[in-house]
Amino acid sequence: MTQLVKVSNLKKNFGTFTAVKSISFNINSGEIYGFLGPNGAGKTTTIKMLTGILVPTSGKIEICGLDLLTHPLEVKSQIGVVPDEPKLYENLTGQEFLEFVGSIFLMDKDEMKKRIEELCDAFEINFLEKFIGDYSHGMKQKLMLTSVLMRKPKVIFLDEATVGLDAKSAKILKMLLKKYANEGSSIFMTTHVLEIAEKMCDRIGIINAGEIIAEGTLSDLRNESGKQSLEDIFLQLTGSTDEEVKEIIQNL
């Protein structure tokens, strides 16, 4: 089995603060990897390093067999990124944005048209002729998803991708990602919706304060901790027990 993403000893400092402390993991082709962690754990920082947005302080990132630092363009042409907070050109229409992305990635015109129409049907997108500045958060997210999924990239990175989506679109996204994984893509997604991780991800990494504190399939995690639900596992690992939570609630 090929490993499409190989990360070793990845580290990121912001000044004196270390946001990500020397993490390592691999993702196989056809695998959906869930990256869990509380707010501020370093999920977004990690995804930004993996997609060439942030330069790591140290460590090695290999994607599709290429080193990201030495072959950034080759890597970027094979990956797709859906950020947590899509910031797009407000004065372009959705269609113009898709044309721009399609041109940059040298897409085939007919293929692109076909894919976009399918995705528009799936996500109920009927606002491509409007300016992005008038989109809601969820609409921007859908546009960003379309611009990524229309290319069928080998590796897809999603940061809290389901946050702005309505229930139906979220469901469709989950099914699409499964389908793409079955076709051989690797998917790296951060989330703090545990249910999504539980249902979708083949493997889960839990990150806390910049360190991966547990990794494996759901059953691995269950065996290790002796707990059934991912919520309990997660709370235990990130250092807060059920009793603690109850106490906090009581004191409120």
Next chain:
Amino acid sequence: MNKLTLLIRYKLKMWSNIPLRRGRRKIPLPFYILMLAGVFIAISVPLYLFTLDLFQNYSKIIFNGISLADLFVEISMIGIFVLVLVTDTPAIALNVFMSEDVDFLLSLPISQSTIFISKNLETIIQGGFPALFVIPILISYANATMMPWYMITVMFLMYIIYFVIVNSISSIIALGVSKFASRSGTQRFMVFTSLIVYVLSILLMSTVSSLNPNDKNITEAFASYLSTINLPFLPSTWFINAIKLRIDGLLPLIITATILAFVTYRISSSGILSGYSKMKSATKHIRMRNYNLKSPEQAFVSKDLKLMRREPSILFLLIYPAIFPLFLLIGGVMGRGQSSITHALTGGILISIFISSMYTVIATASLVSIEIKVGEFIKTLPVGNRTPLWSKAFVITGAFAIVMMVTFSILSAFFGGFILSVITVLLSIPVLLILSFFGVYATVKWPNSIGGVRRPLNTTGNFVSMGIGFLGALIATSEGLYFSGNRIFPFLSPAYQFLIFLAGPIAGEIIMAFVIFELLSKIDWANPYETK
């Protein structure tokens, strides 16, 4: 009422916090008010003196019971009506009906009408500044016609009532606008309304200042032309009648203001604020679209062109080099005589080049700052780090060159001098390109993280780019000057002329290009937008 003052107090606080957020010292509110008052006085005292002289002459010329002075006041009132209507309507639409913080305010226990009034006042404070300049005009009118104090009081009261009418009309139109227009569309529309105001005021100023009250023929023609303005259904006519305490002025003015204010108030308190149509996504079936694909470089250029075309603040900068020669030419035509026209034409071309050079830096910086806003997205694309920046420099240079080209072609179609225009434009293109690359450098080096597209550079950046822009402008204009054959130093021999106006500037240009490309190469291109 309490809540209203609270809302306004907080808004004022937010405004005075703006410099603080830019990392500068906080400016206390009284200081701001003092500063604005200073600007106001600096403009209104000369205006007062100018119009006083005018009114004293004009009040003696009377047609059908209306003096030319009255008509001048009416014109000013119509002018301010159009101005406030045109600038305030989109501003109110954006500020009151499409504002994001209205959504928040509506969730608080504050009545709709309070929110509406506070937001409306906010817009008036921000955009109603021009309306103040009618005050010195009115005072000098009062002085020239020797009004007693109680009539002056009535006059100002009437002015406030007049303003209420204008503001109510803008609010009602703005409400309509907010129902069918989108936010970004309204924003783009604002640039054109401001442009209309700009052109109108230039036209008005040049007509008024070209009038010579001692020339009987012109003033009579003017007066009869103006009398078409004194129509009985116009609020401006009511106003001029009202300040003479005539009942046919007072009554319609007060009644109309009351009705309009009441209607606006009722509309504002009836749950209409929240109802702005964010987006109409009615089209159920997806139209068959054709997608236009290009090469990556072309895609960048075409995207940047679109962004430039749709960014009001950049468009504004692009309009100046076209407008200023026109302004000069009006003066030249009025001065009459072929030689003054030729002078005006050369002057116009040179000014246009000068302005283009000055604005190229800031326009490029604005365009780059749009990219910085979405910086992370760009970094995920498989394009070289320089492509996005190169394309912006070329787009802005091309835009200024085309604006100048078109302006000069139109001018030379009427006044000749085509060859000169072509030569000067061609000569200025390299300078513009260099300046534009400097704009790229400046935005990366001295970004203003919260200034947005309008203020892309911080104080240092602004200062330095003004200097560099000025230098570039000097270079471009002296080259133009050389070819225009306009010898400003006739005592210099041709050899010296050549050295000072052509060889020197070209050498300067080469040095500048060298330095700027050297600077650019020092930027961390792998991470041009990295901010701490």
